[in-house]
Amino acid sequence: MSILQICEWIANTSVSVGIRESIWTYPIIESVHVLGLTLFLGLLLLWDTRLLGFVLRRVPVSALWRQLFPWIAFGAIIITISGTLLFWSDPVKFYGNVFFRIKLIALLLAAANAAAYHLGIERKLVEWDTANTPRAAKIAGATSIAVWTVVVVVGRLIAYNWFPPLA
Amino acid sequence: MLTWFQWLEHSWLGTAVNNSLWAFAVIEAGHLLALAVLGGAILVVDLRLLGFGLKEERVRYVGETAQPWLIGGLTAAIVTGIPLLSSLAAGKYYVNGAFWMKMYFFIAALIFTFTFRRAIVMGDDARANSHIGKITGIVSVVLWSGVGIMGRGIGFY
Numbered sequence A: 001m002s003i004l005q006i007c008e009w010i011a012n013t014s015v016s017v018g019i020r021e022s023i024w025t026y027p028i029i030e031s032v033h034v035l036g037l038t039l040f041l042g043l044l045l046l047w048d049t050r051l052l053g054f055v056l057r058r059v060p061v062s063a064l065w066r067q068l069f070p071w072i073a074f075g076a077i078i079i080t081i082s083g084t085l086l087f088w089s090d091p092v093k094f095y096g097n098v099f100f101r102i103k104l105i106a107l108l109l110a111a112a113n114a115a116a117y118h119l120g121i122e123r124k125l126v127e128w129d130t131a132n133t134p135r136a137a138k139i140a141g142a143t144s145i146a147v148w149t150v151v152v153v154v155g156r157l158i159a160y161n162w163f164p165p166l167a
Numbered sequence B: 001m002l003t004w005f006q007w008l009e010h011s012w013l014g015t016a017v018n019n020s021l022w023a024f025a026v027i028e029a030g031h032l033l034a035l036a037v038l039g040g041a042i043l044v045v046d047l048r049l050l051g052f053g054l055k056e057e058r059v060r061y062v063g064e065t066a067q068p069w070l071i072g073g074l075t076a077a078i079v080t081g082i083p084l085l086s087s088l089a090a091g092k093y094y095v096n097g098a099f100w101m102k103m104y105f106f107i108a109a110l111i112f113t114f115t116f117r118r119a120i121v122m123g124d125d126a127r128a129n130s131h132i133g134k135i136t137g138i139v140s141v142v143l144w145s146g147v148g149i150m151g152r153g154i155g156f157y
Helices: A003-011 A014-021 A025-051 A061-089 A091-096 A098-119 A121-128 A135-157 B002-010 B012-019 B023-049 B059-087 B089-093 B097-122 B131-154
Strands: none
Touching: A003 A014, A003 A091, A014 A025, A014 A061, A025 A061, A025 A135, A025 B023, A025 B059, A025 B131, A061 A091, A061 A121, A098 A121, A098 A135, A121 A135, A135 B023, B002 B012, B002 B059, B002 B089, B012 B023, B012 B059, B023 B059, B023 B097, B023 B131, B059 B089, B059 B097, B097 B131
């Protein structure tokens, strides 16, 4: 079964048909997606700039993470569920959209960057919790800002069918 | 008011955005990024007022930290919003109910944020942590969510 065939199967599920045929469901889910984005990305940017050493320097990195993480995670859950539903409503269209594919790649890069931070320099956090953030943490913060900027920009551009659908 | 909207749509800015295939989409993506920064700056303070998020830090410190983000996000949102509005000011936005609702929410949110909310966040710590602070946080979230929801609504109106 090819990816396209899976997308066609999804498009025939009752949830997919239901979202497509409703006037209000898609706009509501999309609004939730945008509001979830402000929660997730707004707080994540604050975290990234702390890693860069620009803000909240009086707050230990561990204390900031402990306080921000539940809300960043909550935002992530909201945008993941709403985003999956948006995809679910018209999977064949999203599959063929070049910006959607770039977005998926950027999301993978964001995940890889986060994993590299948590499995890498964060393990030595006791050494720099209240000191200047090390170079690896700054790179992780800057990479995160750059990659998430790409995610948002190409995410918005999915709405435009400037290019013919990809196979 | 309609005259101003017509003038805006026929201004060099309006025609430039309208005649370009890419301009509207790219500026709109920038508008969305500005929204993330602005929304984050608002939410981090509102969550703190409600006793969530950065609850170990003083309200005033969170507010001072968020201030440049708030101003920066707001500036970016307005700078990107004006060309978006100009492109179809009279033809689309003037007759769009969601656009006007967004503007009413936006004006209310701005006034509330820079008067009452600012006084609470930058003022007495005990008051900021009282039920007055919580009410301030709820009103702020509601007003700014209204801006976001109605903004998204423009495209579906």
